[in-house]
Amino acid sequence: MSTEAVEVTCVVQAFADCWNRHDMDAFAELFAPEAEFVNVVGLWWKGRAEIKGAHEFTHRTLFRSSTLELEEVAVRFPAPLLALARCRWKLSGHVTPEGEPLPPRHGVLLNVLRREGDRWLIVDSQNTDIIEGVVSRPQ
Amino acid sequence: MSTEAVEVTCVVQAFADCWNRHDMDAFAELFAPEAEFVNVVGLWWKGRAEIKGAHEFTHRTLFRSSTLELEEVAVRFPAPLLALARCRWKLSGHVTPEGEPLPPRHGVLLNVLRREGDRWLIVDSQNTDIIEGVVSRPQ
Numbered sequence: 001m002s003t004e005a006v007e008v009t010c011v012v013q014a015f016a017d018c019w020n021r022h023d024m025d026a027f028a029e030l031f032a033p034e035a036e037f038v039n040v041v042g043l044w045w046k047g048r049a050e051i052k053g054a055h056e057f058t059h060r061t062l063f064r065s066s067t068l069e070l071e072e073v074a075v076r077f078p079a080p081l082l083a084l085a086r087c088r089w090k091l092s093g094h095v096t097p098e099g100e101p102l103p104p105r106h107g108v109l110l111n112v113l114r115r116e117g118d119r120w121l122i123v124d125s126q127n128t129d130i131i132e133g134v135v136s137r138p139q
Numbered sequence: 140m141s142t143e144a145v146e147v148t149c150v151v152q153a154f155a156d157c158w159n160r161h162d163m164d165a166f167a168e169l170f171a172p173e174a175e176f177v178n179v180v181g182l183w184w185k186g187r188a189e190i191k192g193a194h195e196f197t198h199r200t201l202f203r204s205s206t207l208e209l210e211e212v213a214v215r216f217p218a219p220l221l222a223l224a225r226c227r228w229k230l231s232g233h234v235t236p237e238g239e240p241l242p243p244r245h246g247v248l249l250n251v252l253r254r255e256g257d258r259w260l261i262v263d264s265q266n267t268d269i270i271e272g273v274v275s276r277p278q
Contacts, residue, residue: 034215036225040276042247042269044225054274062275076173078253078262079221086175086183086265105276108181110265112251114217123217126225126249126265129276130181135193136201137179137244137268 005075008083008113011120012073015111016089019068022059028052032114032121040107040129051125066094071106081115088130106130144214147222147252150259151212154250155228158207161198167191171253171260179246179268190264205233210245220254227269245269 001009011030018027028048031037037045037054045051073087092104112124131137140148150169157166167187170176176184176193184190212226231243251263270276 036215038225038247038249038267039274040267041273042245042267043274044227044247058275076175076263078251079218082218082221084251084263086177088183106181108177108183108265110177110249110263112217112223124215124223124249126247126267128177128179128181128265128267134180135178135182136197 001075004077004083008075008085008120009073011113011122012085012087012111013070015109015122016068016070019059019063019066022064024052024056024059027055030122031125032116032123035121035123035125037124038126040127061097063091063094067092083113083115083120085111085113087111140214143216143222147214147224147259148212150252150261151224151226151250152209154248154261155207155209158198158202158205161203163191163195163198166194169261170264171255171262174260174262174264176263177265179266200236202230202233206231222252222254222259224250224252226250 014030031048031051033048035048037051045054069090071088071090073085076084087109089109090104090106094102107127107129109127111122113120114123153169170187170190172187174187176190184193208229210227210229212224215223226248228248229243229245233241246266246268248266250261252259253262
């Protein structure tokens, strides 16, 4: 793996590490100020402040004791200073809005990262739940 | 809107136009050979041939009479020759695997495009269904 691919992978790992510490200050610092984020139900957050606020809310509620594990990270560089990092993930320890435990779920997260000086910042994220056993979701 | 943003928007519109003609030859030509695509249930297709084959299958079945409408296209340029185009969409006219009609559904599609000579090619797509009324999908 190239040095650049290692650097990008470490940022994606930091995404999971901040999630698992529920440290949304550090989480937000992974993103560029103008970053956007679409979550697994299609909510579209614009800018680091919205991304941070939305995750602060879910990490006080649904995800307050959750653990995010990355199962695979694939990195590509479609242009200079620009990386696409896609990973499959497993989320466990999350609860319903009423606090009831839920079984693990899986998904696919795409992060787009841009090199800024000596750092890679996330400029875009889009997340999709994996629904087993179907080719699409007609329902 | 800049000339580049218009060009990128036209490629995204061509995605919908090819879908609506169910012309998967033309659809596939919008993608770079090494493009990847994650669909709304987290299936991860790698390369133009896999993307084409998967869409040929669904356009013979679930989507054979479906119509994809783009409701909003937002374009950003996080690096030279590289565009992020995100759109909300509405799908109607799709059916169950048994052929029964289904109500319209909505989603958010991210396309990453790279300038190649005088064209913009899609190098990555990730799609997410919109689930109304929730902040995540704990179930």
